[in-house]
Amino acid sequence: xxxxxxxxxxxxAAIPMALAGAMMLGLPAHAETFPERxxxxxxxxxxxxxxxxxxxxxxxxxxxxxxxxxVENHIGAGxxxxxxxxxxxxxxxxxxxxxxxxxxxxxxxxxxxxxxxPVRDFAxxxxxxxxxxxxxxxxxxxxxSVKELVAYAKANxxxxxxxxxxxxxxxxxxxMFKHITDTNIVFVPYKSAAQATTDVxxxxxxxxxxxxxAIVPFIKSGQLRALAVTxxxxxxxxxxxxxxxxxxxxxxxxxxWQGIVAPAGTPAxxxxxxxxxxxxxxxxxxLKDKIIGLGGEPRPKSVEEFAxxxxxxxxxxxxxxxxxxxxxx
Numbered sequence: 001x002x003x004x005x006x007x008x009x010x011x012x013a014a015i016p017m018a019l020a021g022a023m024m025l026g027l028p029a030h031a032e033t034f035p036e037r038x039x040x041x042x043x044x045x046x047x048x049x050x051x052x053x054x055x056x057x058x059x060x061x062x063x064x065x066x067x068x069x070x071v072e073n074h075i076g077a078g079x080x081x082x083x084x085x086x087x088x089x090x091x092x093x094x095x096x097x098x099x100x101x102x103x104x105x106x107x108x109x110x111x112x113x114x115x116x117x118p119v120r121d122f123a124x125x126x127x128x129x130x131x132x133x134x135x136x137x138x139x140x141x142x143x144x145s146v147k148e149l150v151a152y153a154k155a156n157x158x159x160x161x162x163x164x165x166x167x168x169x170x171x172x173x174x175x176m177f178k179h180i181t182d183t184n185i186v187f188v189p190y191k192s193a194a195q196a197t198t199d200v201x202x203x204x205x206x207x208x209x210x211x212x213x214a215i216v217p218f219i220k221s222g223q224l225r226a227l228a229v230t231x232x233x234x235x236x237x238x239x240x241x242x243x244x245x246x247x248x249x250x251x252x253x254x255x256x257w258q259g260i261v262a263p264a265g266t267p268a269x270x271x272x273x274x275x276x277x278x279x280x281x282x283x284x285x286x287l288k289d290k291i292i293g294l295g296g297e298p299r300p301k302s303v304e305e306f307a308x309x310x311x312x313x314x315x316x317x318x319x320x321x322x323x324x325x326x327x328x329x
Contacts, residue, residue: 044075044080044082078110086122088263104313123303126301128260128278135230169211188205209230216295230255279301
């Protein structure tokens, strides 16, 4: 027995090569057939607001050029409820978040029980657009410049108010405006940007710090009076409106943004396929003109660039929160 040789079964040389080939072919296999069923694009805010409108434009384009996209609104906790829903969804590319600066960079730092980390819990997919914010007042307010607005606010502390969804760029921009100008302006929370805009148009709110996506049409119609923009440069759609920097009030957050993220662990090839589809769309007049028409600026980026952008935005808005001292329970 000791001298007996044990014969080992000979492996067919083709088997390891076949396995290796299958593994290699398996890398992009997710994307080859994706999508095979409708994709859900979750909007963290109410219908009619800028995030919802932009998401539906992107959803329609992807439905026509990638696969059926169904847009759903899930409201609550500054967008963190929707963020948690997507973060815990199966990482298969069929549940996406219409992420915004508010839901991904601001609210996770404001809400103690947000339960989401924008870097850890999500896979960056595609940046869609950014939109400067506008400092605008109701036509009933006797201020035709930021200087006059600040003087009026100082002469009437606590009389002026502005409305926004908690944990969004308009909310934090309003708080930063108060800090920079040393004014006492009352913040009124809203469940949707659309309702906040409706109320400032009706004169029930005095002012707003909304993105150009929402209010440029009302500025051009004379229903709102724009006093300044927060971007470093003036906006082509309203070129006569000065920047806050020009007026001697530096430090305002420059803009809001919107993109698409997926649950962490979503296959890279699926992420790349969606990214490519969105970026192709942003390069076409069909989609580009719609985004610009809303007041936004198309911002195509690679997956890696968008991931770095999210991390940077998280830090930048965190600094705004620290400076203004805004806290939520």
